C-alpha cells in the first residue's frame with residue numbers, strides 16, 4: 247500500500263540496466279500449487295453476492311496436516327466487529343455516506359464432496375477451520391468446497407464500494423500460511439497491509455446482472471460472454487499469491503504492450519490517462535531491468551475509490567481517485583508497481599515485517615526516478631525531504647509522547663498511523679539509503695537482484711534480504727540492520 251504523505255517524502259537510488267533475460271515459464275513453475283476456482287454472482291444494485299470456492303489444495307509443508315485454516319477478512323467489515331478497518335482519523339474518508347457494514351456468511355463446507363460442520367476460530371470468527379477426514383501428507387491433495395455469501399459495505403476500501411467502483415479484494419477464504427508447525431492466524435489490522443499468503447493458481451468467474459460493468463482483475467481476462475442471462479467475465483492467473491477484482495460501469499480502458507506484457511489502465515476520469523499508463527509501463531520496464539523480469543502477460547492499473555494512495559495485488563494495482571496532483575498520482579503507480587517485485591513475486595510477511603515490504607518498495611521508487619529523469623525528481627531531493635520530514639516527525643512526537651519508539655515493528659504494534667508511516671516508509675528509505683552509501687551502488691543493486699532471484703515465488707524473511715546484500719559486499723550486515731530496525735540509529 248502507499249501511505250500517502252507527499253511526493254517529496256519519497257526516496258532512492260538508481261543504476262544501470264542489465265540486458266533482459268529469458269522470462270520464467272509461469273505455467274511450468276505453477277504445476278504443483280494449490281488451485282482456487284471461484285465463481286461469483288454479484289448483484290450490482292445491492293452489492294451482494296453468492297459465491298463458491300472450489301479449492302484443490304496441495305500440502306507443501308513438511309508436516310502431516312489434520313486441518314486447514316482460512317482467513318476470512320470480510321468478518322472485520324461487519325457491524326459486530328469491534329475493530330475498525332481503518333484508523334479512527336480516516337473514518338469520514340472511508341465512509342463518506344456514514345458508517346456502513348458488510349454482511350458475510352459461510353453457508354456450507356464440503357471435503358471431497360461430503361458436508362462437514364462450519365467451524366471458526368479467532369477473536370472475530372475470522373479464521374475458518376476445516377478438520378480433514380485423514381491427515382494430509384506432503385504433496386498430497388484434498389478438495390475443499392466453500393459456499394459463502396456477502397454484501398459489501400459502502401466503504402472506500404479494499405472490500406467495499408464507492409460512487410465509481412466496487413472493490414473486491416480479500417473477499418474469499420484464503421489458506422493461512424503454515425510456518426513453524428502452525429497456521430499464521432494474524433488478524434486484519436487498520437495499519438498497513440496485514441496480509442500473508444502463499445503462491446497458488448486461480449480461475450475466477452464473475453457473473454453480473456448488468457452489461458454496463460467492466461471488470462478488472464488479477465491475471466488474464468480469458469472470456470467475456472453471456473451465460474444463463476448473466477454477463478460473465480473469466481480470469482486465469484497462475485503463480486500468484488492473491489486475487490483481486492475492481493468493477494465499474496464507468497471504466498474507460500486503454501492499454502499498451504511492453505515486452506509481451508499487456509499493460510492496461512482502467513479509469514473513469516483522468517486528463518492525463520496516457521501518462522498514467524506510461525508510468526506503469528516505465529515502472530514495469532525499469533524494475534524488470536533492475537531486479538529481474540516481470541514474467542506475467544498482464545498488468546492492470548486501476549483507478550479506484552480508495553482512501554489511501556494505492557494498494558497492490560498480484561498483476562493489479564489500485565490507485566486512489568482522491569489524488570489530484572499528477573506527480574503524486576504517478577508516484578503511487580510507481581510504488582504499487584514496485585510491489586509486484588516486493589510482495590507479489592518475492593512474498594513476505596507484511597504483518598510482522600512491514601519494513602521488508604514497504605521500505606524496500608518505497609526505496610525502489612527512488613531507484614525508478616534515478617533511471618527515469620523525465621519524471622523530474624532527483625535522488626538528493628527525495629533523501630533530503632525524507633530526512634527533514636522524519637526529523638520533524640521525531641521532534642513533534644517526542645514533545646507529545648516524551649519517549650518515542652522509532653523501531654520498525656509489526657503493523658499492529660503502532661499506536662497511531664503516523665508512527666507507522668514515518669517509522670516504516672520514511673525512516674525505511676533512510677535506512678536503505680544508508681546501506682546504499684555504505685556498500686555502494688553496484689553491490690546494492692546486485693544484492694537486490696540476488697534477493698529477487700533466490701526468493702521469487704516464495705516467501706522471504708529479513709534474513710534472506712540481509713544475506714543477499716552480505717553476499718555482494720562481503721561484510722556482515724546484521725548489526726547495521728539491527729540498529730536501524732531496533733530504533734537505535736539517531737537521524738539528524
Ligand SMILES: [Zn+2]
Nearest residue numbers: 247248604607
Ligand atoms: Zn506499499
